[in-house]
Amino acid sequence: MAEPILELHSVSKSFSGVAANVDISFAVTRGEILGLIGPNGAGKSSLFNSISGAIVPDGGAILFEGKPISGLGPVACTKRGIGRTFQVVRSFDSMTVLENVMVGAFARVQRARHAMARALEVLAVCGLDGRADTPAHALTPPEKRRLEVARALATEPRLLLLDEMLTGLTPTEAQEGVQLVRAIRARGITIIMVEHVMEILLPLIDRAVVLHLGRKLAEGSPAEIVQNPEVIRAYLGDRYGT
Amino acid sequence: MSAALIAQVAIGGLLMGLVYALVAAGLSLIFGLMDVVNFAHGELLMLAMYATFVIHENTGLDPLLQLPLVAVILFGLGAAIYRGLISRALDVRFNTGMVQIFVTFGLSIFLVGAAQLAFGSDFRSINDGFLSNRTAAIGPVVLPLSQLAAGLVCLIAFAALVLMSRTEFGRALEATREDRDAVALIGIDRQRIFSIGWGIGAATVGIAGVMLTNFYYISPTVGSNFALIAYVTVALGGFGSLLGALVAGLVVGLAEALTALVIDPSLKQIGIFAIYVLVLTIRPRGLFGRL
C-alpha cells in the first residue's frame, strides 16, 4: 500500500468506564472508499469523532498524512484536511443553503466573493444548485443530507468522513447518494463511510473494517467480509439470517 | 491606626459581609434554579426597606418584629414577578436569554421610578427602632447593635436556606435545576417550583432589607448599590453555590471595609471591583461555582 492517508494505531476510548473503542488499528489508502461497519454500539461514532478531532482518544495514535492529530480538536483537523458530516443533520437553519456552504468555504478563503464562488461550485457537484436560495430548514431530508456533504466538501478535505449518509433514503435517493460519493472520490478525496445499509454500501466500497463491541473484528474487501464467519455471526448474520 | 480600630473596622466589614451574603444567596438561588439573572434584585431589597419604613410609620411596629411580615410580602412579590413576567420571558421563542436580561432590567427601572413617585427621592431612615442608636462593646471593639443584629439575623437566615436545601423541597429545587424537562415526568410541577424559588429568593433579600433599615438610609436608588455588590459576590463565590455566597460575602464585606479605612471611604468599592476583575481573569467560575 502506498503511503496511507490515515493510520490508526491501537486507538482506545472509554466513556465513564464503558469502553467504546478498544485497540483499534487500521490504515486507509489515499483515494479509496473505506466502509466502517458494525452493529449499534460497535464504536463507529466515537471512532469518527476521534478522527475528526471532536473527542480525544484515551490511548493509541491517529496519524493523518503521517502527522499525529489526536487532541488537536475539530477546528485544527478540518484545517488539515479532514471533513465530516453528522449522523443527525446539523444545518444552520437561519441561513440559506448557499450561506451554509459558504461557511465551509470560508475555511479556505477570506473574501465573501470567493467563498460564494466555491460554494456555488460545490453545490453544483452535490446537485443542490437549484436550491441555493432556499432556507436550510425548508429542505427535504435527502436534500439536507446532501447539504451536510456539500458543506464539508467546501472545506476542501482530503479525507471525508460520511456518517450514515445513506440511511433512511428511498432506493432512488440512495442511488443518487452513491453517485455523489463516487463523484467525490473522483475528485481525489478519500472517503470513510459509516453505514447500516449493506446492500448499498458493499458494492460502493473498496475495503471494509468491521467493528464489534468496541474492537476490530475483521478487515478486507467486501467479498472477504461477507464470507467471514465471525462477521456473519456478529453482524451480517442478523441481517442475512444464517 | 490602632489594632482596636482595625479590628472594629474588620468586624464591621464581616457583619456587612453577612448581609451581602444573604442578598447574594437570593440572587444565586434564582440563578441556580433557572439560569435567570435577576437584574431587579436590588430593587426588591429597596422595596423591602420601603415596606418596613411605611409599616413602621403607620403602625409603629419595630423593624425587628416586621421580619416575618415583610418576608411574606416579598415572597408573594417574588412569586408574582415570576408568574407575571419571568415565565413569559422564558416562553419567548427568540433570543430568550437576552429577553430575560432586559425584562428584569426594565422591571428594575420601573420599580425605581415607582418608588420615586411614591416616596420622592429624599433619603429616609428609621431612627427610633429598638436597635437604633445602640451599641454593643466586645472588649475594646464597639459596634452598632443594629449592624450586629443584622449580621446575626442574616447568618440565621442563611442557615435556614441551607437547611431548606436539604429538605425534600430543596431536593426538588435541585432536581428542577438539573433537568427542567425531565422533572415533569416525576410529578414535579415546574411552574410551582419556579414560583416558590423566586418567592424564597425575594424573601431572603427582604430579610436583609428589613435589617438594613435599622442603620442604612432608604432611597429609591439604594437597591442598585447593593445589587452591584451582590453580582460581584455571586461571581466571586460562584453562581449557584450557597457556600460560595457566604464566603464571598464575607470577603467582599471585609475588603470594602478595609479599603475604606486604608484608601478612602469614597473609593471603598474599588477594593470590591478589584477583586471582581481578579476573579474574572483567574477563575471565572468563582470559588465554588460551576460555569
Place this chain on the structure above:
Amino acid sequence: MSLSLRPNAITKRRRRELLVGAVLLVLLALLPLPIGNVYLRGLIVLTLLYAGLAQGWNVLGGYCGQISLGHALYFGIGAYTSTILFTRFGIPPTLGLFVGSGLAALAALLVGWPSFRLSGHYYAIATLVIGLMAELLVQNWGFVNAAMGITIPFHAQSWLDLEFRVAVLPFHYVMLAYAAIAWIIAWLIEGSRWGFYWRAVKDDVEAAQSLAVRIFPSKMAAASISGAITGVGGALYAQYIGFIDPDSGFGLSLSVLIALPAVVGGVGTLWGPLIGAAVLIPLQQLSAAWLGGAGGGVDLMIYGALIVVLALARPQGLVSLFGVRSQAGGEVMDNG
C-alpha cells in the same frame, strides 16, 4: 476561477440594502432643512448619534451575541480623550476622536479577553460591573476633574474643531455621517467571513467547529470595532454638548440607552438599531423633558415598562414588523 457570480438571494438582498440605505441617507440629509425648530433639530441630532452608537453596539451584541451592559465605558473613553486633548493640549477633536476611538478599541480588547470565555449572563454582568467601576474611578480622578466634569469653551466656529455656535445644522451632518459610516461598517461585517461565522456559531456550535470556525479571534475583532465606533460617538457628543462628566460619559443609564435600540429594533439585524433609535430616543427625550422633572419617576416607570413590554411582545425586534429579515442568526447567547 471565474468570479462572475450568478445573482442569488444574497447578492440581490445586499444590493437592495445598499439602495435603501442610500435613499435613506439622502432623505435624512434633507430632513432638517424644512424644520426650523431648534429643539426638534437637536432631537434628530441625538437620534442620529444613538443610531450610530446602537449600530456599534450591535456589532458585538447582536451579530456576535455578547450582550454588553457597559458600553458607556467606550463612549466615555472617546469623549474624555478627545476633550482632554482639545482643552489641555489644543489638539482638534477631528484628530482627537481617532485617538479616543483607538483607546476605546483597546479597552474593548482588554475587557473582552477574559470575559469572552463567559457565557451569556456572566458576560453581561462582567460588562455591567466594569462599566460601573469605570464611572467610579473617573468620579474620583482629579486629572479629569473628577465629578465636576470638563467644559469645552467655545472659541470660534470651525469644522476642524467641530465647534459651531448655536447652529445645530452642522452637527446634524456630522452625526449623519457618523450613523452612515457605522451602518456601512455593519453592512460590510454582515457580508464578511466573520458575519457568517457568528451566525453559524449561534445556530450550531459543533457543526461550526467541524467547519473550522474559530470564533475567539473574531469576537476580539468585533469587540474592538464595536468599541471604536462607540468611542467616536462619545467624542462627537462631547463636542456637541460642550461638556462631559462621569455621569454623561460613563453612566449606567447611558450604557442601557446604547444597548436598547438594537434590542428593541432587532439584534443582529442591519436596520434594527436604526428603527430602535428612531423609536426610543425621541420617546426617552420627550418623556424625560415633560415628565422627568416634576413627575419624579413617571418617566422611569414608562421607560421601564416599555422595555419590558417590547422585550416580551417583540423579542425579535420591531424590525420584524416591516417584513424585513428579522433574524440574522439563531439564539443570541445560546452558544455559551
